[in-house]
Amino acid sequence: MQFRDRGQAGRELAGVLRTRQEKGELPDPVVLALPRGGVAVAEEVARALDAPLDVLVVRKIGAPFQRELGVGALVGGADPLFDEDALRRLGVTERDLAPVVERERAELQRRELLYREGRPAPDLRGRTAIVVDDGLATGATARAALRSLRRAAPHRTVLAVPVGSPEAVGLLRPEADDVICLYQPAAFMAVGLWYDDFDQLTDADVLRALRTAADR
Numbered sequence: 001m002q003f004r005d006r007g008q009a010g011r012e013l014a015g016v017l018r019t020r021q022e023k024g025e026l027p028d029p030v031v032l033a034l035p036r037g038g039v040a041v042a043e044e045v046a047r048a049l050d051a052p053l054d055v056l057v058v059r060k061i062g063a064p065f066q067r068e069l070g071v072g073a074l075v076g077g078a079d080p081l082f083d084e085d086a087l088r089r090l091g092v093t094e095r096d097l098a099p100v101v102e103r104e105r106a107e108l109q110r111r112e113l114l115y116r117e118g119r120p121a122p123d124l125r126g127r128t129a130i131v132v133d134d135g136l137a138t139g140a141t142a143r144a145a146l147r148s149l150r151r152a153a154p155h156r157t158v159l160a161v162p163v164g165s166p167e168a169v170g171l172l173r174p175e176a177d178d179v180i181c182l183y184q185p186a187a188f189m190a191v192g193l194w195y196d197d198f199d200q201l202t203d204a205d206v207l208r209a210l211r212t213a214a215d216r
Contacts (some may be wrong), residue, residue: 005197006037006134007027010044010163011114013182017130017160018048025178026128027155031211032056034133035111036070042132043209049130053213054122055206056131056148057112058121058141059104061097063090070137072097073144075103076112079172081144082100093145115206121152135191136164136181141170146175163194 003009020026029051033042046053061072061080071092072082080101082094131151136142142159149157158179159172165188169181192198
């Protein structure tokens with residue numbers, strides 16, 4: 001399976017979620033995108049489910065020598081969540097990552113202020129929180145996002161992505177009530193390989209999606 005772009009992937013994912021919604025499995029849903037890439041996917045999901053769209057800002061903590069290799073993640077003001085196995089394999093300590101954590105926390109705060117535009121985070125108590133991203137590589141950011149949601153006391157948590165590594169999907173199943181992944185290629189490599197168009201989204205793209213959803 002190869003997706004044309006995030007919009008197409010979102011529509012295919014939305015079809016599966018819509019079927020579950022019609023069966024009563026997703027009561028009172030709120031769609032939470034992991035920005036930036038997850039927003040274009042989540043926009044289609046929220047539209048199909050007639051659900052509010054918001055963001056859950058998570059920042060990946062990359063290895064010092066390879067920033068794209070996630071070894072942990074940050075959400076809100078919580079302590080970093082590290083992948084201890086990855087740290088051991090790479091010979092990296094939490095102290096080594098302190099400058100990375102500081103940089104990513106500053107970016108997280110910047111994005112939260114920008115994307116929220118003064119809005120409070122949504123009240124998830126008793127609702128179905130559907131976390132959406134454009135794909136799962138290591139699963140580090142999604143795991144941090146799902147764990148942070150526990151404090152918000154949703155009735156049900158669902159992680160929904162178009163594509164992901166089988167290892168990441170397996171890792172995340174205990175973290176949510178349901179994990180929906182349309183495609184789990186054995187030779188995964190990277191999320192972007194499964195999209196013809198995987199251009200990076202901008203802050204302006206995120207704001208446009210959130211404003212459009214709010215006006216719907």
